[in-house]
Amino acid sequence: MFLAYQPKPRSLERPLKLTLSITEGCNLRCRYCYSDCDSCPRADEMTTERLLGLVGELVDLGNTHLFIEGGEPLLRPDLFEVLSATCPFMMTWLRTNATLIDRHTARAIRDIGVGTVCVDVLGARPESHDLLTGCPGSFERSLEGIANLKSLDVPIIMLLILNRHNHLELQAYLDLAAKLGVNDVGILRLYPLGRAKRRWSELALSHKEMYAAIERLDEPKGMRVMRSWHPRDGNCCWQNAAVGARGDSIGCPYLREYVNYGNIHHMSFRATWDHPLYQRLRSDDVERACPDCAASQHSRGGCRATAYAFRGRWTAPDPFCPQMGEGVNLRELPERLLPTN
């Protein structure tokens, strides 16, 4: 590269990446479900017409990244109608538990142009996965779904949320991914949201336990492992957006219980981007930053969702990074987050 450019403050006209939850219905009953999903979609979820209107707005804004999740998106009968509106214009990631992906559905996913399917596999063994999903047999069904996608060369990322029930089997998890022919794995942190919040003491790990789990990994050749701990703890509010299943613009799926920038039933998505708090969170205004994380992620202070959850200030440094943790005990939730019942 030789043509120069002048970086400006982070004042994007629109988000680079948007996560769209299309349902809070799910056929599994995961112990840490952030959406507190039910077996049936909720009555006030966005209609097909509303979803297509939002997609049209995103296309008009020039967005090229769209991450569709739920709940379980495949429970929505109009999923493929929505995908037919997104895939020609935006790289579309579809997050699913894959239990409903038979060969026919896998072919439909490929043919409609989904870019990557992100499959939640919660552990390396049926015992841990099924314990976490609350559904015996779901491990085998998810793996069948992955096999159906793989047989058609659909790109897959396997996702695992690190917690007390799976932290000792991470290496086996990577080996399982390799055996399934999946070269991309995302190891995600646990957020104090939904059911995870209510089961925090059962699920949460200390800094020491988390870093012991991720630092001892021997990544199989050719595998890419995404993880968001030090030195890759990014503050991605500046580029991210998310819209919940009921149409609330929430900036990031992990901010769902803390912010609401407006509902797209009442305003355009673009108007929610201008919400004063949203602008503030995009401004890089943090009290302190880890230099290593800032250097690798080009952003400061780490994740705003966990910073706010544990410290109650939008400008606080993220305690998940030990450099910024200042002794915060991640196994204990602040009282204000504790469920009242």
Place this chain on the structure above:
Amino acid sequence: MSYRNAYYRRIDGVRVTGVEGFGIGFVYTPRKPQLYSLNVTTLAILDLCDNTSFEELERRFMALAAAKVDSEETARQHLRSGLEQLQAAGIIELVTDAQVPDVGGVTDDNSMNGG
């Protein structure tokens, strides 16, 4: 190989979006769903792939690059490399009149029949 009336153009359906202030852009290729990020030089090259002739594209790129690089050859290397990468990614395609190499003379479809 040089082509008579050869030109590069963006492949139908490819979507390009610049990221203001960052000097990068994203390109989405729906035919083979992939997302690419392009640096400012490759974005500039892509911008020039607008159905103009290769000679004109090269001339415009050299003018753009003149003050930024130490030699014309360096600029040409950047251009060649950028075009190759964009073509390999399925973002642009090389189009020629009848896809015929410019080796002089007139060639038409009948000549393929061996007379």
